[in-house]
Amino acid sequence: MSTPHQQMFFQHLFGIGQLSKEQIEHLVSMGESFIELSRRPIKKAPTLRGKTVINLFFENSTRTRTSFEIAGKRLSADVINISASTSATSKGETLLDTAETLAAMQPHVLVIRHSIAGTCEFLADFLPHTSIVNAGDGAHEHPTQILTDLLTLKTQASGYEGITMTIVGDIAHSRVARSHLLAAQKLGYKVRVVAPKTLLPSQVEQYGCEVFHNFDEAIPGSDVLYMLRVQTERLTDNCSFPSIREYHEAYGLNRKRLALAGDNCVVMHPGPMNRGVEISSDVADSARSRILDQVEHGVAVRMAVLTALCGTAPEPEKRTPRREKAEAAMQAQGKLL
Amino acid sequence: MTTLLIKGGRVIDPANGVDEIADIYIEDGRIAAAGGKAKTEIDASGLIVCPGLIDMHVHLREPGQEWKEDIESGSRAAVAGGVTSMCCMPNTKPRLDHAGVVRQVIERARQVGLCDVYPIGAVSRDLEGKELTEMRELMRAGAVAFSDDGNPIWHSGVMRKALEYASTFDFLIIQHAEDLQLTKGGCMNEGRISTQLGVSGMPAVGEDDMVSRDIMLAKLADARYHVAHISTRGAVELVRRAQAEGLKVTTEAAPHHFALTEEELLGFNADAKMSPPLRTEEDRQAVIEGLRDGTISVIATDHAPHHEDDKHCGLSCAAFGIVGLESMLPVSLGLEREGVLPMSDLIATMTSNPAKLLHLDAGTLSEGAAADICIFNPDEKWTLDRNKLFSKSRNTPWHGREMTGKVVHTIKNGRVVFQKGDVIG
Numbered sequence: 001m002s003t004p005h006q007q008m009f010f011q012h013l014f015g016i017g018q019l020s021k022e023q024i025e026h027l028v029s030m031g032e033s034f035i036e037l038s039r040r041p042i043k044k045a046p047t048l049r050g051k052t053v054i055n056l057f058f059e060n061s062t063r064t065r066t067s068f069e070i071a072g073k074r075l076s077a078d079v080i081n082i083s084a085s086t087s088a089t090s091k092g093e094t095l096l097d098t099a100e101t102l103a104a105m106q107p108h109v110l111v112i113r114h115s116i117a118g119t120c121e122f123l124a125d126f127l128p129h130t131s132i133v134n135a136g137d138g139a140h141e142h143p144t145q146i147l148t149d150l151l152t153l154k155t156q157a158s159g160y161e162g163i164t165m166t167i168v169g170d171i172a173h174s175r176v177a178r179s180h181l182l183a184a185q186k187l188g189y190k191v192r193v194v195a196p197k198t199l200l201p202s203q204v205e206q207y208g209c210e211v212f213h214n215f216d217e218a219i220p221g222s223d224v225l226y227m228l229r230v231q232t233e234r235l236t237d238n239c240s241f242p243s244i245r246e247y248h249e250a251y252g253l254n255r256k257r258l259a260l261a262g263d264n265c266v267v268m269h270p271g272p273m274n275r276g277v278e279i280s281s282d283v284a285d286s287a288r289s290r291i292l293d294q295v296e297h298g299v300a301v302r303m304a305v306l307t308a309l310c311g312t313a314p315e316p317e318k319r320t321p322r323r324e325k326a327e328a329a330m331q332a333q334g335k336l337l
Numbered sequence: 338m339t340t341l342l343i344k345g346g347r348v349i350d351p352a353n354g355v356d357e358i359a360d361i362y363i364e365d366g367r368i369a370a371a372g373g374k375a376k377t378e379i380d381a382s383g384l385i386v387c388p389g390l391i392d393m394h395v396h397l398r399e400p401g402q403e404w405k406e407d408i409e410s411g412s413r414a415a416v417a418g419g420v421t422s423m424c425c426m427p428n429t430k431p432r433l434d435h436a437g438v439v440r441q442v443i444e445r446a447r448q449v450g451l452c453d454v455y456p457i458g459a460v461s462r463d464l465e466g467k468e469l470t471e472m473r474e475l476m477r478a479g480a481v482a483f484s485d486d487g488n489p490i491w492h493s494g495v496m497r498k499a500l501e502y503a504s505t506f507d508f509l510i511i512q513h514a515e516d517l518q519l520t521k522g523g524c525m526n527e528g529r530i531s532t533q534l535g536v537s538g539m540p541a542v543g544e545d546d547m548v549s550r551d552i553m554l555a556k557l558a559d560a561r562y563h564v565a566h567i568s569t570r571g572a573v574e575l576v577r578r579a580q581a582e583g584l585k586v587t588t589e590a591a592p593h594h595f596a597l598t599e600e601e602l603l604g605f606n607a608d609a610k611m612s613p614p615l616r617t618e619e620d621r622q623a624v625i626e627g628l629r630d631g632t633i634s635v636i637a638t639d640h641a642p643h644h645e646d647d648k649h650c651g652l653s654c655a656a657f658g659i660v661g662l663e664s665m666l667p668v669s670l671g672l673e674r675e676g677v678l679p680m681s682d683l684i685a686t687m688t689s690n691p692a693k694l695l696h697l698d699a700g701t702l703s704e705g706a707a708a709d710i711c712i713f714n715p716d717e718k719w720t721l722d723r724n725k726l727f728s729k730s731r732n733t734p735w736h737g738r739e740m741t742g743k744v745v746h747t748i749k750n751g752r753v754v755f756q757k758g759d760v761i762g
Binding site (some may be wrong): 017042094096116117118119121122138139141178201202203206225249260264328329331332 | 532646653
């Protein structure tokens with residue numbers, strides 16, 4: 001039998017889809033033990049001293065990037081932030097070249113956010129000596145957000161097993177929704193998705209979730225109302241919804257709707273919020289809201305993830321996979337020509 | 338006088354209804370009546386001898402994108418796959434929308450001398466879907482049909498006129514049936530897997546609605562209309578009904594659409610990304626059923642070479658298309674093994690059927706015909722290695738997979754141009 005920590009050994013964190021129940025629970029527990037560090041007067045531990053973490057963000061992000069940065073720094077890692085606007089991509093360098101270049105500087109971990117689904121899996125094929133953490137890839141996965149949410153739920157009396165989480169909003173374009181749907185199947189909580197047909201992905205029932213179009217009907221029996229951020233430009237540009245006003249009326253969470261929920265139902269949001277669109281201020285700021293707890297727990301689980309992954313990648317070599325591939329092709333072609 | 342004798346093979350010549358053990362005698366590049374001794378002999382016992390294959394849907398990238406493929410590398414890939422005639426699509430740079438470019442492509446193929454290239458002329462100038470090309474002029478230059486492939490002819494008014502004009506002169510219009518408004522931003526079939534991967538999908542209805550509209554327009558224009566690379570259950574059914582109604586509607590299927598499904602995309606495999614995309618198992622079965630009952634009369638590859646850099650950028654950014662010339666025959670032979678089509682009918686989909694559709698002087702072993710011949714072992718197993726393709730590009734979903742059926746010799750105009758795994762000439 002391998003210990004839980006040995007089972008934890010994996011080089012990359014692409015998504016919830018790759019993880020077992022035990023691995024998810026182990027990361028959440030590790031995260032729980034890190035909460036206390038951030039509450040100390042001196043918020044520093046030597047765990048990752050001598051490790052290098054690069055945050056490579058091709059999409060705007062405040063909380064996720066900051067969260068990874070603080071997580072790394074509190075554990076004494078050297079953390080470098082690169083955002084797309086300041087990187088070489090604006091000079092016409094390809095994504096792969098940027099990633100290969102950074103990997104050649106021998107970081108232990110590359111934390112990547114990109115608008116293209118599958119970016120981390122794609123890059124990992126070419127960067128065998130770096131650990132890659134997915135900080136959000138298109139509408140695919142956002143694993144550290146889900147670990148964050150699970151930690152927040154774990155600190156609740158209800159826990160997460162057996163609860164009903166009702167996720168409301170643009171399910172079609174939400175990586176958070178997808179990752180929760182995968183986690184729910186592994187960890188045994190129920191998910192209800194609430195959205196108009198224009199914001200639901202094809203065959204979402206494959207995840208075993210309940211589908212609602214009427215928000216009011218989905219609220220009773222919910223333990224968590226999980227409100228997704230509405231990207232307002234996306235909503236109206238492709239005719240997914242006629243107006244923000246009508247969206248709020250149909251799918252926004254306000255005090256009146258919250259009254260339909262049970263006494264222990266809490267409200268969560270991955271942020272950043274659009275007050276008055278998917279959530280009204282009185283709900284966001286109410287005692288039911290766990291939104292700022294999520295932010296705090298986000299730092300803790302990212303500490304857990306960086307700790308788990310740092311040092312799992314094999315030692316670097318001179319030859320990159322791309323060079324090997326090119327050489328193999330040239331050899332084969334040379335024989336033919 | 339050069340002579341060549343192919344001895345003892347199973348000769349399958351669907352154009353003449355031949356399927357028997359026989360010798361083929363070639364004199365001065367043409368099939369001759371059985372003769373005596375020949376200077377060269379090929380022992381074809383245990384092998385199948387059929388007309389050189391015709392692939393009526395390839396992208397050769399020359400002129401304009403020669404780093405992906407050119408007429409020479411494309412011709413080498415063709416003969417390695419047993420193909421001796423191919424039709425190249427007009428989305429080159431410049432487009433095949435002027436007679437000069439059409440002549441240039443044909444001339445270059447003649448210089449290479451491995452495989453006949455029959456250009457498909459553009460329907461509209463610069464493939465913009467606005468003004469028609471000079472189709473008669475292009476036909477005189479050597480074009481054999483018309484298409485804007487890569488793009489659909491999306492404008493209903495232009496499509497109507499194109500069909501009417503083409504029908505006037507009995508030209509064939511080949512449509513890349515895709516409703517771009519419905520497929521916008523998509524990189525694979527819309528459905529279960531696209532939802533899992535979190536990528537935008539291309540719904541099947543985006544093919545069905547275009548085919549449906551086109552069939553109505555083809556009926557109105559009394560035109561010959563051909564659906565390229567058909568991939569959905571709905572589109573196959575639409576073509577079947579149109580044929581039952583007596584309309585001059587035909588279609589082709591690509592090997593990947595009857596051999597693979599959207600499952601290939603799991604793991605964000607850009608070498609399984611093409612348009613139309615790999616569909617569901619239900620669609621795949623419908624394409625197979627279409628081949629079985631003859632609704633789909635042609636197998637064509639949609640050979641679409643792309644450089645690695647165009648594929649190595651994340652699934653949703655990767656270019657559409659896969660190479661297909663060198664895997665066409667072994668993948669298609671699966672249909673015979675699975676009992677979908679008898680060998681002779683299967684070979685007809687890659688020889689006599691496209692020849693008839695495009696009025697090509699090819700795809701037959703009749704006496705006096707050009708001696709274009711494919712000799713293959715239907716049972717030989719081999720593993721496809723992307724690095725060993727003759728194409729310049731390596732974007733194939735079949736890398737590392739076992740293939741059953743291997744081309745042993747390819748003969749063009751009586752000359753052996755491929756044997757023992759090597760292109761000669």
